[in-house]
Amino acid sequence: MRRALRDNGLSLFFLALFALALAGQSIAGFFRNNSELLDHGMPAIGFGEFVTSSDFLVDVAENWQSEFLQFFLFIAATIWLVQRGSPESKKPGDEGPGDDADQRIGAHADPRSPRWARVGGWRTVVYGNSLLIVMGAIFLLSWLAQSLGGLVVMNEENAMHGTAAITWLDYVVSPDFWDRTLQNWQSEFLAVGSMVAFSIYLRQRGSAESKPVGVPHHVSALESE
Structure with missing residues (x-):
């Protein structure tokens, strides 16, 4: 467990910050929205209704x-x-997508490479652009x-x-x-x-x-x- 936390610390840190910020936004937005409703003479809504609303x-x-x-x-x-x-x-001087050797794909892949990087064809093309x-x-x-x-x-x-x-x-x-x-x-x-x-x-x-x-x-x- 300790090693998993260390190896994924950066992702987990920002995931935790995201969850806290989203929760804070939902709470602050809930109070702001109900304040505006009351100012217009309308009834307040529940928290669940707010976080599933179009406003949120x-x-x-x-x-x-x-x-x-x-x-x-x-x-x-x-x-x-x-x-x-x-x-x-x-x-x-390194502009461009690089050649197959640089990218370690197809015949240039090693046994530890992701499978779709090794098989070639459309799967390697898709995987090679998967992040984008x-x-x-x-x-x-x-x-x-x-x-x-x-x-x-x-x-x-x-x-x-x-x-x-x-x-x-x-x-x-x-x-x-x-x-x-x-x-x-x-x-x-x-x-x-x-x-x-x-x-x-x-x-x-x-x-x-x-x-x-x-x-x-x-x-x-x-x-x-």
């Missing part, structure tokens, strides 16, 4: 889709684009959930103000939808770009996301090995 769904999905879009684009961009000196990038596929799929599903939840919320607000309901297509091209969406996207892109740039010149001793402290600025972590 849209807030959660809105953040998820921007995070997974960030990683989807970063994974895709780092195939072909480089940043000299950043540990978040391959070294200049999964990140993209989660982004699209989260984006869809956000748009559907946001549509329900907007139509509820329209009903309260005596205006007509709108369709899903009307909502996803509305300023309200893109205002909420782009607020999240721009912060994610800034965070990734800052990490790439700052890691050229700044260090954190002992972190896998940083070059060794004494490595020159223009040298990537891979070049220093």
Whole structure:
């Protein structure tokens, strides 16, 4: 058990933080939502009703889709684009998906390689792009959930103000939808770009996301090995 906790410490740490943050968001959102209902002369709702509501769904999905879009684009961009000196990038000259030998696939795989990396054909192609596929799929599903939840919320607000309901297509091209969406996207892109740039010149001793402290600025972590 102790070894399993050590070997999976990073994943478990962030999973625990995620669960705590989601629980905190649900509790804070529950009290905020009921406060707004009471301000409008409407009855409060139960916690279970709130966490299954469109209000809660849209807030959660809105953040998820921007995070997974960030990683989807970063994974895709780092195939072909480089940043000299950043540990978040391959070294200049290594752009592209690499050859079979570099990737240890097909005839170049060893017995410990994942099965789909060894068998070749479409399975190796799918497995070779599986991280990008999964990140993209989660982004699209989260984006869809956000748009559907946001549509329900907007139509509820329209009903309260005596205006007509709108369709899903009307909502996803509305300023309200893109205002909420782009607020999240721009912060994610800034965070990734800052990490790439700052890691050229700044260090954190002992972190896998940083070059060794004494490595020159223009040298990537891979070049220093």
